[in-house]
Amino acid sequence: MNVETTVADSSLLRQRAFVAFWLARTCSSFGFQMFSVAVSWQIYSLTNSALALGMIGLMQFLPSVLLALPAGHLADQFDRRRIVICAQLIEWGALLALVLLTLFSWTDKTALWGLVFVLAVAKALEGPAMTSMLPSLVPPAILARATAANAVGGEAAVIVGPTLGGFLYVAGPDVVYSVSAAFYLLSLVLIGRIRYTRPQQPRLPASLSTLFAGIHFIRARKDVLGVISLDLFAVLLGGATALLPIFAKDILHTGPWGLGMLRGAPSIGALLVGLWLSRNKLEKNVGMIMFGSVAGFGVATLIFALSSQLWLSLLALAALGGFDMVSMVIRGSLVQLDTPDDMRGRVNAVNAIFINTSNQLGEFESGVLAAFMGAVPAAVLGGVGTLVVVGVWMVLFPHLRRRQKLENEAAQE
Incomplete structure (x- = not known):
């Protein structure tokens, strides 16, 4: 067997592994989105309580933050594929x-909350391991396209999953949960078929030093710190989507159907841009493209905030989702490629904490500002704040601004 044949066989195996990985993530995303709709509706039907609904969010949020660092440590010390399989078996x-x-x-709110919590614990353990597998399945040169393809699957699940779950709920919540379980079972089978190998790493005992190693690594790498902190502050300030019910009812004067269209518009924009990114490679000026995308996110937020026409608001939200997709793909790829494999679990865990926290706090910040100054001024302030953050970060992280390629270049400044 010659070298060319060996390389071709290796490339084919990696391609098959990535396809299985993509299908597995998409299936589990569909299952989770359908489950989320069903359990929310079921708990509200049982309790008619907004507080009971809020508890679902709390049961999901606490494990995602409290278990992130331990989950990252596990992902760097043990077989990541087995961690994903064990976590999905629990789900x-x-x-x-x-x-x-x-x-x-036998359903009551306590039992439902408990199972939501169990599923959230498993997802928290699964996250860093699953995310850290991707760079080992594709060459660095196409990691951004693979990241975009994964995001497309996730956005498709966000768009279609709740709708499918809602239709199936007519036949009963047990039907929705059964279909969700079938999606997870398919994901398990696909993950089990992936040939995943990584260099053997010496196992380190869990300690404060190893648990917080991801934070120390991020602080030492200016590009990684710049990328993660940019996302944190931009999302904190640009959370206008949390105010969609107010805009739909009081400003755009539309009903539930209009609110549904507004909620779906960012995902549609992200899906379309993600499809393009999955087929086209970002060759140069990735730093400026990323900053430009976050600035575009801010501008789209401003247009949405000032719009009084439904069609313009929909276009602004679709653009917002598209800009966010470009930024997310570049940010995710930079973090993965600038992080050595033995640190990816812990770095991805820290990144997940920032993402989860910024999303939750961003919605809270938008709600508080809207309560004090109105929805339109709050959204305008968020868009302006995002643009200010972009300008400041371009000054604070000049190497990131000048970065040409996604692959790790010269040593950090």
Whole structure:
């Protein structure tokens, strides 16, 4: 067997592994989105309580933050594929438990909250391991395209999953949970078929030093610090989508159908841009493209804030989602490529904390500002704040601004 044949076989295996990985992530995303709709509707039907609905968010948020660093440590010390399989088995078991509880009418809010918490714990453990697998499945040169393809699957799940779950709920929540479990089972089978290998690493005992190693690494790498902190502050300030019900009812004077269109517009924009990015490579000026995309996010937020026409608001939100997709693909690829494999789990865990926290706090910040100064001024302030952050970060991180390629270049300044 000659060298060319060996290289071709290796390339084919990696391609198959990535396809299986993409399908697995998409299936689990569909399952989770359908589950989320069903459990929310079921708990509200049982309680008619907004607080009970809020508890679902709390049950999901706490594990994602509290377990992120330990999960990152596990992802760097043990076989990541096995961690994902174990975590998804727990998620699958929680969904089966929901099916049985619903079939036998044993459901109450405490049991539902408990299973939501179990599923959230498993997802928290799965996240860093799953994210850290991707760079080992594709060559560095096409990691951005692979990241975009993964994001496309996720956006498709966000758009279609809740709708499918809502239609199936007519037949009963147990039907939704059963289909969700089937999606997770398919994901498990696909993950189990992936040939995933990584260099053997010496196992380090869990300690404060190893748990917080991801934070120390990010602080020492200026490009990684700039990328993660840019996302944190831009999302904190640009959370206008949290105010969509106010804009739909009081400013655009539309009903629930209009609100649904407004909620779906960012995902549609992100999906279309993600499809383009998955087929085209970002060759140069990635730093300025990233900053330009975050600035575009801010401008789109301003247009949405000042719009009084539904069509213009929809276009602004679609543009917002598209700009966010470009920024997310570049940011995610830079973090992965600038991080050595033995640190990816912990760095991705820290990144996940920032993403989860900024999303939640961004919605809270927008709500507080809207309560004090009105929805339009709050959204305008968010858009302006995003543009200010872009300008400041371009000054604070000049190497990131001048960065040409996604692949790691010269040593950080």
